[in-house]
Amino acid sequence: MKFLHTADWHLGRIFHQLHLTEEQSFVLDQIVEIAAKEEVDAVVVAGDLYDRAVPPPEAVALLDRTWQRIIEELSVPIITIPGNHDSATRIGYGSHLLEKAGLHIVANFDRALRPIPVGGVDFFALPFAEPAEVRAWSGDPKVRDHDTAMIRCIERMRENFTPDRPRVLVAHAFVAGARTESDSERPLSVGGAGTVPVDTFDDFHYTALGHLHAAQSVSDRCLYSGSPMKYSFSEAKHQKSVTIVEVEDSGSVSTFQIPIAARRDVRNVEGKLAELVAAAPVDPKRDDYLRVVLTDEGALLNAIGRLREVYPNVLQLERRFLTSGSNKQASQVAQRQQATETELFASFFGEVLESDPSLAETSLFQETLEELRRFESEKEAASQ
Amino acid sequence: MKFLHTADWHLGRIFHQLHLTEEQSFVLDQIVEIAAKEEVDAVVVAGDLYDRAVPPPEAVALLDRTWQRIIEELSVPIITIPGNHDSATRIGYGSHLLEKAGLHIVANFDRALRPIPVGGVDFFALPFAEPAEVRAWSGDPKVRDHDTAMIRCIERMRENFTPDRPRVLVAHAFVAGARTESDSERPLSVGGAGTVPVDTFDDFHYTALGHLHAAQSVSDRCLYSGSPMKYSFSEAKHQKSVTIVEVEDSGSVSTFQIPIAARRDVRNVEGKLAELVAAAPVDPKRDDYLRVVLTDEGALLNAIGRLREVYPNVLQLERRFLTSGSNKQASQVAQRQQATETELFASFFGEVLESDPSLAETSLFQETLEELRRFESEKEAASQ
CATH class of the missing domain: 3.30.160 (Double Stranded RNA Binding Domain)
Structure with missing residues (x-):
């Protein structure tokens, strides 16, 4: 069984005030062609289909056209999830009815627990979610970070595991051990936490990850496909690609990359x-x-x-x-630009109160900031 | 053959700063129950599914749930179009793949030309469009108003007519002869034009109309179902309902209304x-x-x-x-509130230039205003 793994399409992204729809269309057409040429049995898109909760109409039309090509021209099913840039509710529209056509958009936890069988392999797809959402859904008050949230979800999936059947997980997460982020990913959580240890995925024969824009393997069966195009100047040296994954009936997995060309580099x-x-x-x-x-x-x-x-x-x-230069102010500015919110908070706290914040104070700050962000993103979506 | 005709759901509408999602959910559940009890062969929704181009996530979820109930619980196909409040691109997302499941969202002209056969009846569904869009699509520079636009679309549909087969049109329009509008419809065009004569629809055995919120018949086979709930105080005296339409093989049509209750009147x-x-x-x-x-x-x-x-x-x-009162200023204000933009323009023109605007000047004003509105609504959609 063979599938194409891609992620982080970010349709509707505006790059230095430029709409990238044409570049993105050029890139998605290549993905369709690769899927055809490689005769894959499924296409997996591991989140961040859109760049924001409410994408512009051109992005909606482009996604629609791409789904249609893969499903109707190639007769290949699609398995996808919302990422941290997507609105799960909006991405989930029509998903129940679209499954009949072979378009599996997994946008809620209950659906995530049931495997999607393709060519002898069970695909589990987990939509990106804040720990608070997993906490509410699982009823477990101990779910306070991405790590525990992921463990809780996979535990529930386990009830639907079939022994001796290869399993693939599709997820959008920051897995510990992966290299540093680019400038174009939105941090999953405030203060640098939010990573998930790679052994969390030990139950799966392959984990198709989205979130980081550089293609990379965290382990030999836990890979980021990376984004199919460069979304920031910090990605200038990336070789953009999609990952082709071959899964044997035994569960052994091999992968290779196929490069994607940009219309403009x-x-x-x-x-x-x-x-x-x-x-x-x-x-x-x-x-x-x-x-x-x-x-x-x-x-x-x-x-x-x-x-x-x-x-x-x-x-x-x-x-x-x-x-560059040795100018102290410029270097302070640069340091501040790289600091996390929590570091900035600690530095401000120290300047005002002349002592470091306690662990409780730092946690309180992080929780408040997360709540604020969630509130802001909901307000943004609601006002649109 | 029997179908349910409704329109103007306006999901996501905010009424005096109140979100109406719960009221709308209450009303849509009744529509599903009526469709079940009447054992209809199709549900027709004649546009304005949402209240605005970018609806809030709750509205998206409610529409999704309603589609799912009608199609999965009742196994009844749906035929629907975008209205003037909807974004055709957004409404059209997934429409091609959703047709397989029996959800016919007709959001572009080419699709509109092909009939959707249900129970021996051919349904033609025409998405709402500005005359400029029909002009571009048809390549006919003479399409400058809603009347001509509708005629041009129906002419093209005619190529796909089957003689002796009953035909139903689904459209979102202001048909001349209909009673006055309510406060909750957005005018289709500036200056009170935009009406379509009722005989435009002579080719159809029934025309299921959306746009006006009061249920009404323009002719005995050209009906507005009206909105299923009251969206302004000017609708306080309306009896809200859905229309059940029975079409005989001979093409003869009979209709009756089934009232819809409001959670709060x-x-x-x-x-x-x-x-x-x-x-x-x-x-x-x-x-x-x-x-x-x-x-x-x-x-x-x-x-x-x-x-x-x-x-x-x-x-x-x-x-x-x-x-009320005989106060001249108050009555002037009231008059102004009721005046169309074109009347206001004429009045302003008269006050400044002491003569009435010419026909050419009035047309120029109307075209400019339409262009502005189109631009504004595109800008609004793009920025969201």
């Missing part, structure tokens, strides 16, 4: 203004999305205008002496 | 404050949604507070001497 370019402008005419990829770091010293007149004349898609411009 | 109440407060304890329906018109003269202290102590859901409070 996302690149970092560094150099002196005059040199960069001079190099443009021979650059065959000068309409890539660029972050340019200028190494000139001294004043530069209309640098962005001069660059855009030759590189039309310069999205970000920096001067090296402004971002 | 929408009522206008008039009288002196003290009398109304005194009457409350014996009013079994004192938690209805009320618009209260007080007939007292002189100052009243905290009238809304005193009323809400006994009538918890007073949503609107008026003083009769403020709204």
